[in-house]
Amino acid sequence: MQLLTPYRLGPYELKHRCVMAPMTRSRADGDRAVVPMTAIYYAQRADPVRGAALLISEATQVSEQGIGYPATPGIHTPRHVAAWRTVTDAVHAKGGLIYAQLWHCGRVSHSSWQGGAAPVSSSAVAMKGQAWSANGLVDAETPRALELSEIPGVVAQYRHGARCAKEAGFDGVELHAANGYLVDQFLRDSVNRRTDAYGGSPANRIRFLRDIVEALIAVWGTSRVGVRLSPTNAFNDMRDSDPASVFVPAAEMLNDYPLSFLHVLEGRPGSQLAPPAGVTPIAALMRKAYRGAFIINGGYDRESGEQAIAGGAADLVAYGVPFLANPDLTERFRTEAALNAPDPATFYGGTEKGYTDYPFLATR
Ligand SMILES: Cc1cc2nc3c(=O)[nH]c(=O)nc-3n(C[C@H](O)[C@H](O)[C@H](O)COP(=O)(O)O)c2cc1C
DSSP states (O other), X not given: OGGGSOXXXXXXXXXXXXXXXXXXXXXXXXXXXXXXXXXXXXXHTOOTTTSOSEEEEEEEESSSTTOOSXXXXXXXXXXXXXXXXXXXXXXXXXXXXXXXXXXXXXXXXXXXXXXTSOOEESSSOOOSSEEEETTEEEEOOOOXXXXXXXXXXXXXXXXXXXXXXXXXXXXXXXXXXXXXXXXHHHHSTTTOOOOSTTSSSHHHHHHHHHHHHHHHHHHHOGGGEEEEEOSXXXXXXXXXXXXXXXXXXXXXXXXXXXXXXXXXXXXXXXXXXXXXXXXXOOHHHHHHHOOSOEEEESSXXXXXXXXXXXXXXXXXEEESHHHHHOTTHHXXXXXXXXXXXXXXXXXXXXXXXXXXXXXXOTTX
C-alpha cells in the first residue's frame, strides 16, 4: 500500500503516511495545563510504525485572549510548558514526533473568558449559534473588531506560543487557521468586513495568515511550521462567497517559504465536515497550487486514504476519530484488522474512560 510507504517531511523521516489529526479532548486542569493521563494518551499513539507517523496535538491557546472553551490546554505560561514537556518526553520515548497546534478562538470565545470584555475578531460579526462560556453553553456574543494597531500584538501572541512550544520540546508547530477560529475569521468573507489592509481583497484577507506564518518561522524555521486550513466547512457558522478565490491564493502564498506542510480539512462527501450543499470542494485546487507536502483530512478510512495517496491527491492523510479510538491504527490498516468503535460521549472532558482505555490489537 502507498499509504504505508515512508515519506520525508523536511528534517523528519516518516515511516508511513498516516498522521493523527488535532483533536481537542478538554481534560486540562484549572490552570489549563495538560494532566498526566494526556502524556499516556499521546504516547499510546506515538509508535512511529504501529501508530501515527506524526501526531498533531489538540488545539492549544497561545494566550488568555485565545481561550474559548472549558478545560482546553494553553501554551503560554511556564506551567503549560512544563506540563507539555511531559507529553513530548513520553512521545519521544516511543520514537514518535509531535507538533503543537497553535490556537486563538477569536469570536468563538465568550466574555466570561475575557474578564467581561467582548471577544475579538476581524469584524464585529457574531457567530450564529452558541458559544461555551465559563458557565456552559450560551448564545454567542458579538465580538469586537481588532483595531489595526492591535494586530501586531495578536501576532506576538502566536510568536510567544511558538516559543513556548519549542521550550516544551515539540518537533514543530501547526498554525490552526481552520474551523472558524481567529485566522479563519480573517480569511472568510462571511466574517471579515474590514476596510483596511486586512480586509476586502483576498490578498488582504490572507495578510493576517502571512504575518503569523512569518512570526512562527522566525522561531522555528520554515521546515517545522505547518498550516491547517478548512476552505469549505461550515463549522462555527463560517462561509465564503467564493472559497477558491481566497484559499487557492493562500496556498500559493505559502509556497514562498516553503513550509513543513499544508494541511487541508475538507470532509469527504457524506462525512461530518464535508462542504455544505451547493459548495464546491476545492482541496484538489489547493493541492495543485501548493508545491510542498500536502496533508488531507476529513472522513478518510484505509481505502480512501490509500486512494488519496496513490492517486496523488495528497502526500499524507490525517485521521482524527480513527486514531482517537485506535492507538495502533496504522498496524490495524497494515493487518486489515477491525477497528474499535469510537465513543462520542467521552470525546470532550472526563476521565481515562474513552481517552487512554481504547484497546490495542490483542497481539500486542
Ligand atoms: C473530538 C474532536 C476534537 C477535535 N478538535 C480539533 C482541534 O482541536 N483542532 C482541529 O483543527 N480540528 C479538530 N477536530 C477536527 C479533526 O481534526 C478532524 O478534522 C475531524 O475529526 C475529521 O477527520 P476524521 O474524519 O479523520 O475524524 C476535532 C475533531 C474531533 C472529533
